[in-house]
Amino acid sequence: MWMQVLAAAGFEPLGAAFPGRWKESIGDANPEGFFESRFRDGVYHATNPLPGGIYVHPDRVRDRAVKVFPFGVRRSHRAFLDRVVVTMRPCAEYVRSRARLYAMESAHRDQELGERVTPVRYVPAYLEWFFENLTLLGDLRLRRIPHRVVTYHRALRKPQAVAEVIRWLGGDADAGVAELRAERRTQVGGWTSDSEVPEYLRHLFDELHAVHDEGRPIGDGLAERLRAARTELLPAFDEARRVQRVDQRRWASDVAERVRR
Amino acid sequence: MIAVVGAGPRAAEWALATLEGGGLPVRRDLPDGLYFATNPGRDGHYLFPEELAGIVALVSPTGLDRTDPAFLERVLLVADPAPGDGWLVTVHDVLADVSMRGLPFWSVSVVEPVLEGLGPWLGQGAFPMAPSPLPTTVERLDPVPAAIHAALATRGDLDDELTEALVARADAARK
Structure with missing residues (x-):
């Protein structure tokens, strides 16, 4: 937009x-x-x-x-x-949006190839949303880059x-x-009942979005919880990124093999 | 920041010692350049361009290529022609980078140090030192490296023919 x-x-x-x-x-x-x-x-x-x-x-x-x-x-x-x-979008909307985008990509590819290729195991969208936003906001503050949210x-x-x-x-x-x-x-609505995101993280992510949506500063309490969540989630995020990199190579190889046939 | 890049074994340290002796503030801790992987550093401190204004910093050719142009006030290439074409690879890469990015550029040689004009260009007024040249191997160079060295030492232009020769020698040396 x-x-x-x-x-x-x-x-x-x-x-x-x-x-x-x-x-x-x-x-x-x-x-x-x-x-x-x-x-x-x-x-x-x-x-x-x-x-x-x-x-x-x-x-x-x-x-x-x-x-x-x-x-x-x-x-x-x-x-x-x-x-x-x-x-910034609410995390729940971002998760839906990613799922829809990846499904469309995958379906289009399968249609082109005439058979199904196992989709890439992407980083869970909620982890991506959290670390992307945290990194972005932290970087802009650290480097004092003029910005508006x-x-x-x-x-x-x-x-x-x-x-x-x-x-x-x-x-x-x-x-x-x-x-x-x-x-x-294209994507509206809150968390789905089958979301893989634990409830306390949903609240945290919603709060991070809300302070920016309402133009409020991030208070000390929220900042502390964000730091704690970062520490907790970082190993899972790093591992998911490693898995995605490996699986993207597998996926590219699978597609290339089918194209050669 | 004034990035000093050495082409040849003794070039960088000679230049830093010379400039430091001339009273310029010098840093030797930024060889990898300034970009997202090096700035902020491991301690989390982010260096701002204004903190490095006027400071001479030793930077490797790769470090220069990666450095955010917001930090690069000037680039000084220092040539120390040596047997073999390794130094020409550095010359090629630095010239390619500064011409592509339009960075203010100066060159000197450690064996024929012509420093006239360098001080004002560095923003330091008349340069106070006239360093002794280091022992040379220039007379043993082939015509092409010798001509490239002469152009760098006197800040002469590399014409099209010499530029093509430099590209060819650098490509061959890389292989």
Whole structure:
């Protein structure tokens, strides 16, 4: 949503709406476009220069908007981070969204291959949500990168919050706000009864989202519980990432084998 | 930060000693450059660009390639031509990086140290030292490395022909 808003506000996106064959495979998950590029993993020495050898100079992209994932922001050279707009969804919605996206990807691939390939064992989405948000917010504070946080819900509920961010960026607030369309929401609702997330973590994640949704500071009590949860969940997160890396290689090998047949 | 990159065995330490002797603040603890894996450091302290303004830091060629341009005020390449083409690989990589990223660049040689103009470029006014050149192997160099060295020592341009020769020698040395 933010990429469409920023584009309308006068910041040309870096990255295509539908890279590769995303329109056919997962286009339904985001009909207006994803606007993702290699820079989603950060703008730094491993992604810039581009594969053709072209270097994207920071001075030439000051008025461009680029979508970067939370870990990518941490990797990004500060020379490129003039300002950061942070958006956040409730963890429960993120979990649903990931499940839907992965299912669409998998179904499309199976359809193309004409047979089923065992899907990748991705990092559990709730762990991803927690560590991505914690890392992002911590990094922006540590490096004192100018930023604003507007949750997805707040943006839809209070367009004025979006307008303020666009003005802070120096863009056309009216044009940007006109792009806000609530009907784009594909995932709504709270935790499902069969969620794998323990109840105390659901409360914690909901609270982390709520303070940002309401524009409140993170108090000492919440900060302490977040630190404790980080310590508790980090081994599981690291192990899940290791499993995902291994399984992605297995998956790529499985697909390649079927393509060769 | 003024990143000093040495091409050749004695280059980096010669340059740091020379610049330190000239009164410039020097750091030797940032060889891997400044990017997400090195900054913040293990103690959690994040170095800001303004903390390193005007400071001379020894950086490896790989470290330079990885360093956030927000920290790179200037890059100084120091050449110590040696037998073999290993030093040319560093020269190639540094020149490729600074030209691609448009970084302010200067070069000197440890065997023909021409320091005129270096002090003002570093923001230090007239440079107070005239260091003795180190023993040289330049006369034993092939014409191409000798010409590249001469260009670096005098801050002359590498023309297209010399640039192509540098790329070819560096590629061959890498293999």
